[in-house]
Amino acid sequence: MSAVDTVDLDALAAWLRTQGVEGRIGEVTPLAGGTQNVVLRIELDGRPVVLRRPPEHPRPTSDRTIAREITVLRGLAGTDVPHPRLIAGCEDTSVLGVVFYLMELIDGVNPGEEVTPEQRADAELRHGQGLAMARALSRLGALDPTAQGLDVLRKPGSFLEKQVPQWLRHLEGYREFPDWEPGGLPDVELVARWLEEQRPPDAPPGVMHGDFHLNNVLLARTEPEVAAIVDWEMCTVGDPLLDLGWLMVTWPQEPTAMDVGGPLAQLGGLPTRKELVAAYADAGGREPVHVDWYTALAGFKLGIVLEGTWARASAGKAPQEIGQRLHDHAVGLLTLAGRVARGEWSVLD
Structure with a gap:
């Protein structure tokens, strides 16, 4: 299964509407995916956002780890600490089977991977x-x-x-x-x-x-x-x-x-x-x-x-x-x- 296939896009779209996040889901491309976490770039009404969820075969602590990240990003909102803005977080595993969240896509460069x-x-x-x-x-x-x-x-x-x-x-x-x-x-x-x-x-x-x-x-x-x-x-x-x-x-x-x-x-x-x-x-x-x-x-x-x-x-x-x-x-x-x-x-x- 590819990283993209780990997310039910129809279920995601339906849940987003319940959170007041409207928009059509377009192209989905993996940013990372494997034994750590699945990270996807998703076009939402033409605007790129990032979805982060546990791997296809989650570890016992995977959902707690993602839930912790949701808590942290919520807590950082409005501060002067540079961080990706949380768009929506879901700890209800009945939606996608795992905890997940959406955040803004940051225009930046990871120095461990590339330089401008x-x-x-x-x-x-x-x-x-x-x-x-x-x-x-x-x-x-x-x-x-x-x-x-x-x-x-x-x-x-x-x-x-x-x-x-x-x-x-x-x-x-x-x-x-x-x-x-x-x-x-x-x-x-x-x-x-x-x-x-x-x-x-x-x-x-x-x-x-x-x-x-x-x-x-x-x-x-x-x-x-x-x-x-x-x-x-x-x-x-x-x-x-x-x-x-x-x-x-x-x-x-x-x-x-x-x-x-x-x-x-x-x-x-x-x-x-x-x-x-x-x-x-x-x-x-x-x-x-x-x-x-x-x-x-x-x-x-x-x-x-x-x-x-x-x-x-x-x-x-x-x-x-x-x-x-x-x-x-x-x-x-x-x-x-x-x-x-x-x-x-x-x-x-």
Whole structure:
């Protein structure tokens, strides 16, 4: 079945009318579709919109994930955080069999996939777009989750206090794969101990993207602006400075541990991490304090997450090549976190 065939267009049109969204559905083309989510470009009275739904064979959590995205996009409406505008969201699975939503189609470019001629020719534009990412992230972290109806995403207890124990348990869970070597990641115990000893006090809860990096934004084609932050499935309410740490460990400059940013990163001309932190501060959101600690936590957490694919690959449950590549990233992330913990490297150097 093709991605287009996963949506009953007559049922979709009928439901849209009940939501006050009138228009004839025209051409439908896939933007993405597979094991993650199905994303379709739909002509609605000649206006392009995007439909997002779980894959043809949904995972047990697929509907909850899409419902979370609906909640987030509703909450972001009217804010100065760049995001795709939600047109309509449906959590009634009797309509299409799954949760789904429609959003506006953003005119922007994913830097992990392509660059515009203007970006290729102008290092100053690329530099400005990097700074714009930091400013957009600062505006996100400044939102009041309760006022935006997003406090429903918050879990009880201290967000920071839970992080290290939670991710150590996650790593320990990989032992279910008998051929996985638990000693394959460097400095786990060192970093865990340092993070616990240096943990900053809890800050007021804020909205987090959860996976903020160059591949999860759409940049304006010719201006130093972010057209939209995308892929909100990991969004939660916690400590937004972890998003800033995430940007630090995924930023495509030495010392680098990730292959993020694609052709834009390869062109160079992007701001330094220190410049990103300054732009975050200048945007008027949260004060970017303890940035090295949040960077180490981000490397610790992301490294453990990526190691999961290597653990599954070791048991023949994921492609070996992908598992090896992500394991190499995980090693790089934990190595970077270890350097921070030892005082050998700082974001602000």
